[in-house]
Amino acid sequence: MFTLFYGLWKYMFSKIEFHVLILGIDKAGKTTLLEKLKSTYSNLEGLPPDRIVPTVGLNIGRIEVSNTKLVFWDLGGQPGLRSIWEKYYEEAHAVIFVIDASCPSRFEDSKSALEKVLRHEDLQGAPLLIVANKQDLPEAVSAEEVGRYLDLKKLDERVYMFKAVSGLDGMGIKGSVEWLVEVMQRSKRTEMLRVRAGAMGSGPA
16 A cells, blocks of 8 residues: 555646657857757856857756756757757757757758657657747747748647747746747656656566
8 A cells, every 4th residue: 555655646746747849950059049948937047158169978957946856958950960969859848949940041051950859750649849949049940930941740649839049148938948948848748758668667576
């Protein structure tokens, strides 16, 4: 009986943990966004922008929102590194795809990279947040304009949202995270990952 009650207590009071991929082509501002996420939701100051270098491997950031833990995986976006992305797809609850809204000449590269991500079966059903980053720059276009360019009508049943953000000054960060947490909590993919984790954990001792 104790085991039953302990299991129930642990289930009710333990924090849910979600894994979120931060993807996008190089120079889109992914790591700056991650540092701003960390400083917004913790007492720790993120790295100053002038000390952020291009990501070659993986940056990890952890934050807590209400009773939810979010673990962000920020992956390098140079063409030669994008093949590594798919190694992380299977465990991801959702994807943030970062686009430099101030550089329309690179939208085509972003679009082809995103389409490849969305075609991968290991990310089936994962909610998608597309952020039009660098809104602090006067030449940045709106999230709506980025959305029209990407034209993502063929997204099967995936839940997705476009948000205008600035990884530099924090504009749009909190609203983006709140949307992500809400959709991940009721996502079929979250349920699928939970069931799979339970099946793996109930194997022979």
